[in-house]
Amino acid sequence: MKRAVLTSLxxxxxxxxxxxxxxxxSWFGDDKNKPAPLETLSGPASGRVLWSAKGDNxxxxxxxxxxxxxxxVASSDGSVRAxxxxxxxxxxxxxxxxxxxxxxxxDGRFAAVVSRDNELIVLDAGRMAxxxxxxxxxxxxxxxxxxxxxxxxxxRQVLAFDALDGRKIWELKRPGEPLTLAKAxxxxxxxxxxxxGQGPRLAGVDPLKGQLRWExxxxxxxxTNEVERLADLVGPAVRQGDLICARAFQSxxxxxxxxxxxxxWNRVVGxxxxxxxxxxxxxxxDASDRLSAxxxxxxxxxxxxxxxxxxxxxxxxxxxKQIVIGDYEGQVHLLDRDTGKTRSRLPTDGSQVVxxxxxxxxxxxxxxxxxxxAIKAE
Numbered sequence: 001m002k003r004a005v006l007t008s009l010x011x012x013x014x015x016x017x018x019x020x021x022x023x024x025x026s027w028f029g030d031d032k033n034k035p036a037p038l039e040t041l042s043g044p045a046s047g048r049v050l051w052s053a054k055g056d057n058x059x060x061x062x063x064x065x066x067x068x069x070x071x072x073v074a075s076s077d078g079s080v081r082a083x084x085x086x087x088x089x090x091x092x093x094x095x096x097x098x099x100x101x102x103x104x105x106x107d108g109r110f111a112a113v114v115s116r117d118n119e120l121i122v123l124d125a126g127r128m129a130x131x132x133x134x135x136x137x138x139x140x141x142x143x144x145x146x147x148x149x150x151x152x153x154x155x156r157q158v159l160a161f162d163a164l165d166g167r168k169i170w171e172l173k174r175p176g177e178p179l180t181l182a183k184a185x186x187x188x189x190x191x192x193x194x195x196x197g198q199g200p201r202l203a204g205v206d207p208l209k210g211q212l213r214w215e216x217x218x219x220x221x222x223x224t225n226e227v228e229r230l231a232d233l234v235g236p237a238v239r240q241g242d243l244i245c246a247r248a249f250q251s252x253x254x255x256x257x258x259x260x261x262x263x264x265w266n267r268v269v270g271x272x273x274x275x276x277x278x279x280x281x282x283x284x285x286d287a288s289d290r291l292s293a294x295x296x297x298x299x300x301x302x303x304x305x306x307x308x309x310x311x312x313x314x315x316x317x318x319x320x321k322q323i324v325i326g327d328y329e330g331q332v333h334l335l336d337r338d339t340g341k342t343r344s345r346l347p348t349d350g351s352q353v354v355x356x357x358x359x360x361x362x363x364x365x366x367x368x369x370x371x372x373x374a375i376k377a378e
Contacts, residue, residue, distance in 0.1 A: 009224050024176060035310045038331065039342055046322060046343040047334045047377045050362065051088035055079065055370035057371055062366055063103035063141035063184070063236070064357035065111070071357060071364045072106035073372065080111050080123055094126035096157055102184070102357070103141035103355075105149070108164045112142035112149045120151055123162065130166035132205075134159070140235060143194075146207060150186045156198050156232075160210060170210035174198060183272070186237045186246055190258040197233030200248045202256045215259025219248030236274040236315060241298060245282050247275050253284045257294065265299030269294075276316035276323065281337060283323055289313045291325075291340060305340035308333065317358040322324040322377040324363045326353020334377055348373050 056075035065072040076079045078096035087092040098115035111123045114134070120142065121131040143150040147163045149246040157245060158172040186197030194207040200219040205212055217338065221229035230249060237246035243247040245255040253275055254266025263281055269292060272326045275284040281302055289309050293302040312328035322343065323335040335341060351369035359363075365373040 006325075033310050035312070035328070036306075036308055038345070041306055041342060041345060043343060045245070045340055045346075045378075047324070047332075047375050049346060050374040053083065053088050053372040055081070055372060057370050058366060058368055059161040060355055062355045064107070064355060064364055064366060065104050065106035065141075065144075066196075066357055066359040067106050067108035070108060071359060071374075072104055072108075072111050073102055073364075073366065073373075074104040074111075074113050075274065075370055076085075076100055078113075078115070080113060080126070080290075082106070082108070082111070082126070082371070085362050085364075085374070087373070092126035094123040094128070096121045096123070097128065101126075102138050105142040105144045106149070107144040107163075109224055110144050110147075110149065111355070112144050112151075114138040114142065114151070115234065118368050119150060119154045120149065120161070121167065122149055122161075129164075132161065132166050132168070139182060140187050143187045143189065145189045145194075148207065150187060150194060150207070150304075152185050152196060153180060156186075156196075158194075158196055158205065158210070160207065161212075172196075172205060174203075174211045174212075183232070183249065184235045186233045186235045186243070188237055188239060190239060190244060193258065194260060195244055197235070197237070198234065200231040200251065202233065202244060202246065202258075203336075204258060204261055216256040216261055217261045218246050218254040218256065218263070218266055221251065234272060234274055238275055238277040240277050240279055243296065245275060245277050245296070247271060247284055250287065253282060255282065255299070265294075267294055267299055267301075273313070274315035278318040278324075280338070281318065283316045283318060283337075285313045285316070285325075291321075291323075293337075293340060302338070303340040305335070307342060312352065314353045314356055316355045317363050319358055319361055319363055320377040324365075324375060324377060326356060326365055328352045328368075330371075332356075332373070332375060346373075346375060 056077040059076045082091040102114035105363040160169040178310040194205040219231040221231040223229040231251040242259040270287040314326040332346045349371040351367045
């Protein structure tokens with residue numbers, strides 16, 4: 001088990017070094033790969049900051065849960081808060097009692113995080129409910145649904161616990177790839193099915209029994225060695241109706257019909273971040289932060305845009321016919337969904353945007369310094 005974790009971490013380092021040279025160079029002054037300068041914009045603002053809040057620094061793959069009418073957020077120090085989406089008012093606050101290694105999953109009442117000691121910790125409306133030690137490290141945020149807590153480990157084992165008392169209900173161990181990626185994977189719900197990233201495939205699992213229902217590939221790994229063939233799915237994935245779309249690490253972007261359990265389309269494109277989508281397009285950046293949009297229905301290319309190259313973009317979200325995406329300087333860019341042209345830009349706190357979560361028509365932007373900025377595209 002220990003060997004599997006070590007090879008996972010090594011794989012991530014090697015894969016980054018092989019395929020992320022442009023990122024390395026942009027940090028260390030290669031003129032060819034310097035971040036693109038910000039565009040001069042003259043049009044009216046197409047978004048505004050509704051409210052902002054401050055938390056602790058974020059040093060793990062952050063996710064933000066969006067149950068009901070609230071955002072549930074966690075900080076590296078172990079604090080967990082539920083904030084009203086309308087005005088940022090704090091609805092409850094809790095403390096995991098440990099520094100965190102993975103972000104938060106929540107159904108509004110229960111919130112689950114994972115500590116650096118590899119403990120799954122569950123809070124009930126901010127109060128400590130229970131904690132369990134997991135068998136292998138976890139980077140992906142847990143999923144809380146149907147009074148159950150689901151955890152996806154680094155070696156892609158899936159475990160289900162009772163949200164009320166922490167009783168383990170089932171675990172799913174499947175033969176995996178020789179190497180797995182030390183990056184947050186895919187774990188989400190589709191109707192009465194748990195959808196999990198297993199290597200380059202999405203798997204539909206019975207959430208009551210832990211039994212496999214279907215599998216569909218997002219990528220076909222290629223390469224001469226195990227590192228080059230590494231194509232684990234990277235979160236966040238996006239659900240639109242019956243379709244779930246995801247990125248395979250440095251390999252492709254694709255969509256699966258979760259009702260039928262079959263692949264719909266995929267397109268070969270590099271990149272390491274999650275994707276954004278609405279009912280019209282799927283949007284993703286590549287390894288050099290060139291953005292592309294594909295038509296959701298068939299995967300045809302809608303447009304590509306290169307104005308943000310090497311700006312270390314976050315995963316995008318799509319709302320109100322605009323794309324919201326952040327960069328390493330804390331700038332939030334709003335793009336026209338249909339053309340990829342930049343419409344406006346909003347500053348935050350100057351630190352890198354690490355994630356953006358969408359609830360209704362409000363996007364919550366989180367920065368590495370712990371800043372939270374609720375933005376509404378207009």
